[in-house]
Each structure stands twice: as C-alpha cells, then as structure tokens.
Amino acid sequence: MDLRYTDEEEHFRDELRTWLSGVLPDVPPLPEDHTDLVARRAYDTDWQRMLYEAGYAGIHWPAEFGGRGSTPTEHLIFLEETERAGAPYVGVNFVGQLHAGPTLIAEASDAQRSTHLAPILKGEHVWCQGFSEPGSGSDLASLSTRAIDDGDDYVVTGQKIWTSFAQVADYCELLVRTDADAPKHKGITWVIMPMDAPGIEIRPIDTALGAGEFAEMFLDEVRIPKSNRVGDENDGWRVTNVTFAFERGTAFISEVISSQRLLADLAAVATRVTRRSGTAWDDAGIRRELGRLDAELDALWSLTKRNVSQAQRTGMVGPGGSVFKLAYADVRKRMADLAEQLLGRAGLAIGDTLDLSDLDHVGERLYTLTLTIAAGTSEIQRNIVGERLLGLPRGDR
Amino acid sequence: MDFELSDDQVALAEGVAALCEGRFDIESVRAMEVDGLDRGRWGELAETGVFSLCLAEDDGGVGLGWAEAAVVFEQLGRALVPGPLVAATLAAGLIEGAADGSTVVTTVPRSLGPAMVEHAAWADVVVISDDQGLWSVPAGALDGVDANQPLDPLTPVRRIDALPQGDQIGDAAAADAWRLRGSMLTAALQLGIAAGATELAVGYAKEREQFGRPIGAFQAVKHRCADMITRVEVLRAAVYAAGATLDGRGADSPERAVSVAKILASSAAAACGKDCVQVHGGMGYTWEVDAHLFLKRAWVHDLAFGEGSELAEELAAGLVS
Numbered sequence: 001m002d003l004r005y006t007d008e009e010e011h012f013r014d015e016l017r018t019w020l021s022g023v024l025p026d027v028p029p030l031p032e033d034h035t036d037l038v039a040r041r042a043y044d045t046d047w048q049r050m051l052y053e054a055g056y057a058g059i060h061w062p063a064e065f066g067g068r069g070s071t072p073t074e075h076l077i078f079l080e081e082t083e084r085a086g087a088p089y090v091g092v093n094f095v096g097q098l099h100a101g102p103t104l105i106a107e108a109s110d111a112q113r114s115t116h117l118a119p120i121l122k123g124e125h126v127w128c129q130g131f132s133e134p135g136s137g138s139d140l141a142s143l144s145t146r147a148i149d150d151g152d153d154y155v156v157t158g159q160k161i162w163t164s165f166a167q168v169a170d171y172c173e174l175l176v177r178t179d180a181d182a183p184k185h186k187g188i189t190w191v192i193m194p195m196d197a198p199g200i201e202i203r204p205i206d207t208a209l210g211a212g213e214f215a216e217m218f219l220d221e222v223r224i225p226k227s228n229r230v231g232d233e234n235d236g237w238r239v240t241n242v243t244f245a246f247e248r249g250t251a252f253i254s255e256v257i258s259s260q261r262l263l264a265d266l267a268a269v270a271t272r273v274t275r276r277s278g279t280a281w282d283d284a285g286i287r288r289e290l291g292r293l294d295a296e297l298d299a300l301w302s303l304t305k306r307n308v309s310q311a312q313r314t315g316m317v318g319p320g321g322s323v324f325k326l327a328y329a330d331v332r333k334r335m336a337d338l339a340e341q342l343l344g345r346a347g348l349a350i351g352d353t354l355d356l357s358d359l360d361h362v363g364e365r366l367y368t369l370t371l372t373i374a375a376g377t378s379e380i381q382r383n384i385v386g387e388r389l390l391g392l393p394r395g396d397r
Numbered sequence: 398m399d400f401e402l403s404d405d406q407v408a409l410a411e412g413v414a415a416l417c418e419g420r421f422d423i424e425s426v427r428a429m430e431v432d433g434l435d436r437g438r439w440g441e442l443a444e445t446g447v448f449s450l451c452l453a454e455d456d457g458g459v460g461l462g463w464a465e466a467a468v469v470f471e472q473l474g475r476a477l478v479p480g481p482l483v484a485a486t487l488a489a490g491l492i493e494g495a496a497d498g499s500t501v502v503t504t505v506p507r508s509l510g511p512a513m514v515e516h517a518a519w520a521d522v523v524v525i526s527d528d529q530g531l532w533s534v535p536a537g538a539l540d541g542v543d544a545n546q547p548l549d550p551l552t553p554v555r556r557i558d559a560l561p562q563g564d565q566i567g568d569a570a571a572a573d574a575w576r577l578r579g580s581m582l583t584a585a586l587q588l589g590i591a592a593g594a595t596e597l598a599v600g601y602a603k604e605r606e607q608f609g610r611p612i613g614a615f616q617a618v619k620h621r622c623a624d625m626i627t628r629v630e631v632l633r634a635a636v637y638a639a640g641a642t643l644d645g646r647g648a649d650s651p652e653r654a655v656s657v658a659k660i661l662a663s664s665a666a667a668a669c670g671k672d673c674v675q676v677h678g679g680m681g682y683t684w685e686v687d688a689h690l691f692l693k694r695a696w697v698h699d700l701a702f703g704e705g706s707e708l709a710e711e712l713a714a715g716l717v718s
Contacts, residue, residue: 001406001464001637002646005398073398267716281717290716291709295660298649299635302400306634309400323630326623382623383616390599390622395614 003305005073012070013077019054020085027088035211037092041126041168044091048123057121058101065105065113066121072311076253076304083254092165092213096120096127100173103190106242107231112192116171128169130160130193130217131240138380140175141184141237145219147176147191154178154191154229156199156222162374166202166215169195174224179234190236192228199223209350209366252328256301259332263293265359266335269342272356280342289338296331300324319389322381329371329378336365400637402468409461410468416445417476423687426477430550434480434501434519442478443498448485451578456490463578467585467640471633474589475596477690479551481516483582483702484524487575491566492522492533503536504579507560515697517555518543525563526572532563549693580702581639581655587662587698588629588636594666594673594691595625601677618676625672628665635661653715656708663705666695 005013027047031039051057060075061067070078090097101120104113119125136143145158156176166172172193179187193200199222205214231239267290273280280286307320339361340347346354350362372378386392402410420438429435442448450466452458466486473482481503485495494500503516507527514523520536541557548554567575599622602613612618635658641647642654649657670692674681681688699705 001402001641002399003638003641003648004646009398264716267713271717284710287713288706288709291711291713292660292664292705294712294716295635295657295709296631298653298657299631299638299661302638303631303634305398305400306637309398312399313401320630323627326627327631379616379620382620385623385626386613386619390613390626392599392602392613392619392622393611395610395616395619 009073009077012074013081016078016081020081020087023050024085024087037165037168037213041092044088044093045123047088048093052122061101061105065117072308076308079254080257083257092126092168093123095129096125099129100127103239103242104230107239112230125170126165126168127171127173128163128166130163130172130174132162134159134161138377143175143177145176147178147189152226153223154226156219156224158219160217163215163217164213166217171195175236175240182234185237187234188236189233190230190239191224192230193224197222208369209363252325253304256297256304260297262359262364263297263335265357266339266342269356273342293331293335300328319385322384326378326381332368332371336368339365406465406468409465410472413469413472417472417478421476421478426479429479439480440498443496449489449496452490452496458489463581463643464640466582467636470582470585471589474586475593477694481520483579486582487579488524512557512560513554514539514557515552515554518553525560526575528569530565530569530572531567531575533566534561534563549697552697576702577651577655580659581643583698583702584636584639584658584662587666587695588632590691590695591629591632591666591669594669595629597687598622598625598673598676621672621676625669628669632661632665656712659703660705660708663699667692667699670695
C-alpha cells in the first residue's frame with residue numbers, strides 16, 4: 001500500500017511535463033464555434049499527431065501495435081499531467097483511442113490491425129461508435145439494425161443514435177444483428193463500417209446545451225465487406241464488452257482533476273457573492289458543502305489509484321469502474337447544485353456569470369445531466385454493481 | 398505506486414477477521430451489553446498485538462505501520478468489537494498495561510461544560526486531550542453518572558459535569574499526534590461498520606422473499622445495496638490512503654488525508670447503517686437484528702476524533718487560501 005510514485009514513474013512524469021511545457025504555448029485554444037465539427041476534427045487530430053510524434057500516442061496500447069506500452073500507472077500520470085497542463089482533450093479521437101483501437105488490438109485479424117491501428121495513432125483516421133439505437137439504449141443487446149448476408153458482403157439497414165462526431169468520422173465501430181432468431185446476445189456482430197459507404201445519412205442532434213457533436217445515423221442497405229467483420233459472426237456482444245472495460249476504466253479519470261479546479265473556483269465565487277451584510281462564504285453551510293465535496297473528490301482520486309493499481313496487477317478493470325462512475329456523478333451533480341445556489345441570477349446565461357467567474361459553471365451544470373446517463377446510466381451501473389459485485393439475483397428489468 | 402494491499406496485509410486482515418469470528422462473534426459481543434467489557438477477550442485481542450501494532454519492536458510492539466492498523470481496525474469495526482479500541486492503541490507505550498490489555502484506557506477531548514465520556518465504566522484510566530497536551534485521570538476518580546441507556550448499548554457513557562485537570566502524560570505535539578492517529582483509526586472502524594452493515598443487508602436481500610422472489614432481485618432494493626457498497630469502496634480508498642500517508646507513503650499531508658477519510662467516514666457509515674435498517678424492513682427496527690447496532694456505533698464514532706462538518710469547514714478554508 002504505497003501511494004508514492006517510483007523513480008521510473010516520476011521520471012516519466014518529468015519528461016512529459018517538460019514536453020508539455022515546450023509545446024503547449026504554441027497550441028491554439030479550442031475553436032470557438034462548437035458547431036464547426038470540421039474545425040474541431042482538425043484541431044483534435046493535430047494534437048493527436050503531436051502526441052504521436054512525441055511518442056505519447058496510444059499510451060496504453062502495446063508497443064507491438066505502435067503504442068507506448070505504458071503501465072496503467074503511467075497512463076494515469078499521462079491523464080493527470082495533460083489535464084493539469086490544460087492540454088487538448090482526446091476529443092474526436094476518443095472512440096479510436098479508447099474503444100475501437102483496443103477492440104481491434106484484442107480481437108481483429110492481422111490485416112485489420114495493420115490497416116487501422118497506425119492511422120488511429122497518427123490522427124489520420126477518426127472513428128465513431130454505432131452501438132445505441134432509438135429502440136435500444138440501456139437494453140443495448142436488443143438492437144435491431146439488421147445485416148443481410150449477401151455473398152462477400154453484409155447489407156445493413158437500420159438506425160443508430162448518439163453517434164458522436166459521425167459527421168467527421170472515417171470509420172464506425174458498428175453493431176449489427178446477423179441472426180434474428182438467436183437469443184438477443186447471440187445474434188450480434190461487430191463490423192468496421194467505412195463512413196463513405198453509400199447509404200449512410202447523418203443528422204445532427206442538438207442537446208440541452210445546444211448544438212454539439214451528437215448525431216443520429218440512418219443506414220439504408222449499406223454494403224459492408226465481410227472482411228470488415230471483427231471476431232466471429234454472432235460473437236459481437238462479447239467483442240463489444242472488451243471495449244466497455246476501457247471506457248468505464250479511463251473515461252472519467254481526468255475529470256476528477258478538472259472537477260478540483262471547478263471546485264476551487266466555486267469557493268472563490270462564494271467569497272465574491274454578496275449576501276446581506278457579507279458574502280456567501282460567511283454561510284457555514286456553504287463552506288461545509290465545499291469542504292465535503294473537496295474531500296469526496298480527494299477520495300475519488302484515491303479510488304482511481306486503487307482501480308489503476310488493481311489493473312496493473314490483474315490487467316483488468318473490474319466493477320470498481322462502475323463504483324467510481326456512480327460516486328463521481330453524484331459529486332459532480334452536487335457541485336452543480338452548489339453552483340446554482342451560489343450564482344443565483346448570475347446563473348441565467350450560459351457563458352456569462354456577471355463577472356463572478358471566468359469558468360462556465362452554467363454550461364457545466366447542464367453537462368452534469370449526462371453523467372448519470374452516458375456510458376451506461378446510473379440505473380444500469382447499479383444493476384452491474386448489485387449483480388456482479390454483490391451477487392444479488394437478476395430480476396425483471 | 399501500488400495502492401493494493403500487500404500479501405502480508407491481506408493475511409493480517411484475514412487473521413483479524415478469523416479472530417473476530419471466533420472470539421468476538423455477535424453473541425459474545427452482545428453479552429457485553431449486560432456483562433460489561435469481557436476483559437478475558439480484551440486480553441486475547443491485546444495478545445495478538447492489535448493494540449501494539451504500531452509500537453516499535455524495541456518497545457515491545459509489533460512494529461507495523463498505520464496502513465496495517467487501518468486494515469486491522471476495519472475488521473474490528475466490521476465485527477462490532479466493543480470497547481475503547483482506538484484509545485488502547487494510542488495509549489500503547491504511553492500508559493503501562495494499555496498494550497497488553499491489563500489496563501483499559503479510554504479518552505475524551507476536553508470541553509467546556511459537561512462531557513459524555515465513552516467507556517468510563519469499563520476503563521481504568523481516562524486520557525483527556527486538549528491543546529496543551531494529554532492528561533491522565535484514574536477512571537474511578539471521574540465522578541459522574543453512568544447513563545442508564547446509552548445510544549449504543551455497547552458503548553457505555555458517563556456524564557461528567559467538569560473534567561479534572563489530570564496528570565500530564567504528553568505535550569501539545571503528543572496531543573496533535575493522538576488526535577490525528579485517533580481520527581484515522583476511528584475512520585477505519587467506520588469503514589468496517591459501513592462494510593459490515595452492507596454485508597448484513599445484502600445477505601438479507603438474497604434470502605428474504607416477497608412476491609415470490611428474493612427482495613434483492615427488485616431494483617429498488619438492489620440499487621440501495623449498490624449505493625451502500627459504492628460508499629464503502631470510496632471510503633475504503635480514503636481510509637487506506639490516510640493510513641499509508643501516516644506512514645509517509647502518501648501523496649498529501651497526513652492532516653489532509655486523515656480529514657478526508659474522517660469526513661467520508663462520518664457520512665458513509667451512518668448512511669449504510671440506515672440503509673441496512675431499511676433493507677430489513679420491520680425487522681430492521683427490532684433489537685434482535687443487528688442493523689441498529691451498526692447504525693448506533695456509526696453515530697458514536699461520527700462524534701469522536703473530529704466531527705465531519707467541522708473537518709469539512711477546515712478543509713474548505715484550504716480551497717481559498
């Protein structure tokens with residue numbers, strides 16, 4: 001039980017810091033227009049290219065597939081340091097780096113790996129995810145996008161939703177139903193869909209935060225060569241779950257760091273908000289909630305280290321990821337409540353808090369709504385924790 | 398960095414769990430509601446080195462660290478082992494007989510006005526902590542009224558109208574260390590209580606059937622249990638971090654790490670205790686089912702060695718400094 005980093009780990013951190021402090025001054029800020037996804041793609045892939053050239057792309061990918069082959073602890077240090085330094089987020093490269101890439105490494109043929117892995121690392125190919133459907137959200141395995149067997153091809157028809165960055169993606173990790181008669185988990189296949197194939201229509205979906213990266217995808221007899229299948233036909237559910245461990249394990253780690261920054265800013269806001277004779281900071285209830293949230297973020301960082309240490313020993317990310325996500329979502333939503341309470345009427349506009357803060361606490365408040373929904377709702381996470389961690393019996397859903 | 402338990406730490410936890418199962422089974426524990434502290438069993442606990450765990454080997458201790466103490470105290474909390482466990486460990490090496498269990502030591506912070514002293518009726522010596530240092534008083538010299546019905550039936554309390562000065566046994570620095578270590582050990586007990594309450598609730602949710610199936614199959618119950626283990630796991634990370642940090646193997650200052658653990662412990666243990674009562678339904682409100690014992694002990698520990706809200710205020714001050 002030792003929270004200190006080894007000399008090698010500190011050396012890795014020092015090197016990374018040196019590199020970041022050298023390159024970040026020349027990295028422009030994120031494009032202001034959130035709706036310009038072409039600009040966003042260019043921005044995010046430029047950063048990916050810089051990571052690649054510096055040897056930091058695919059930090060957790062094995063070296064034989066072009067990654068750095070770092071340990072989970074070094075991966076944690078990478079996420080921590082890039083976030084602290086204010087480096088660009090993984091952005092459009094998320095699916096390629098954290099879902100599709102790791103799945104290809106684990107399950108794909110040599111030919112598929114050599115076609116796809118290097119371009120993901122270099123920022124040349126952007127991937128999106130075609131999993132959820134309008135009728136299949138939490139019950140993902142009920143998906144109904146069907147693939148008809150037609151010689152060397154699958155002919156795919158159906159609708160996908162929540163496909164972030166579909167508008168600017170080159171490939172899609174797509175789940176299709178190849179056997180309509182088999183039990184729902186046993187008729188699904190994982191395929192690589194080139195996004196320039198005829199028959200794909202993409203429509204953006206505006207969120208509660210306004211226009212953004214979400215899209216839905218309509219597939220009308222899209223021809224996908226069978227050579228694009230990853231894993232066996234009808235084995236796609238198992239292939240899919242290889243990726244989920246990665247998503248739950250790493251997606252929210254850097255957010256703990258950014259949450260600490262947000263919380264410190266909320267404390268500063270409390271000292272600026274005038275209340276009767278003083279400021280909101282004079283309210284012991286506010287101070288206590290700030291202190292509790294500080295403690296809980298600190299504990300979540302320790303939990304992250306425990307999960308990472310476990311991954312380092314066993315190579316697996318266990319249900320600890322679900323526990324982390326449940327607790328993290330709760331903390332962030334309480335931070336949003338506190339922000340609402342502190343800002344009062346200064347919280348009536350997104351991006352303008354009447355000079356109380358430079359940070360967008362109103363946008364952040366809206367964002368927290370996704371934390372109990374995206375990547376498996378909190379209800380689904382509680383089922384996972386209850387059944388896999390505690391061994392409680394399955395019941396009706 | 399390796400934040401997993403070592404093989405030795407796992408073995409230590411299993412050893413203490415086995416000891417608790419054999420000698421502090423719930424029947425023996427509950428017998429102390431009436432009979433008072435079982436000094437025989439207290440001595441057995443001391444013999445295994447539980448109280449002298451962090452005392453140097455040269456001083457007759459086991460010479461392990463506070464991380465190990467955290468792991469051990471988690472198991473003691475889980476088994477609802479009664480008695481002034483924290484004071485015994487803090488007093489080892491400071492008060493003759495504390496480490497071997499022949500002298501039972503309890504502790505109370507000095508306060509203005511009347512005080513409730515835990516375990517006074519079971520103890521030989523009371524250690525009073527204040528900003529100037531640590532002060533010792535024979536328990537028998539502490540005039541007061543033993544409560545007829547303490548909140549936790551296994552934590553007797555004595556009302557004292559005015560604490561005596563006592564004989565000084567430690568300076569201000571010793572008192573600081575006393576409070577810091579005591580806070581971490583109490584948080585570790587809380588962790589065990591939260592974990593024990595969760596185990597009890599989950600076990601019941603698997604067995605108890607209504608509407609033709611175990612109640613744990615219903616999401617309303619299952620999700621409550623999931624929230625319980627979530628609190629336990631977050632708290633466990635905080636408590637182990639505090640233990641490791643006290644040993645100089647941490648990332649933060651020991652004061653911060655311990656505060657974090659105690660703040661989380663205060664809310665998590667009581668919340669798990671309440672949820673344990675709720676999962677048991679009507680049976681959860683009975684004396685017979687142990688659920689109330691977990692909750693009551695959690696409430697007692699909330700107030701010992703730093704109350705959550707006060708610690709949270711101190712932590713908040715660090716956000717704007």
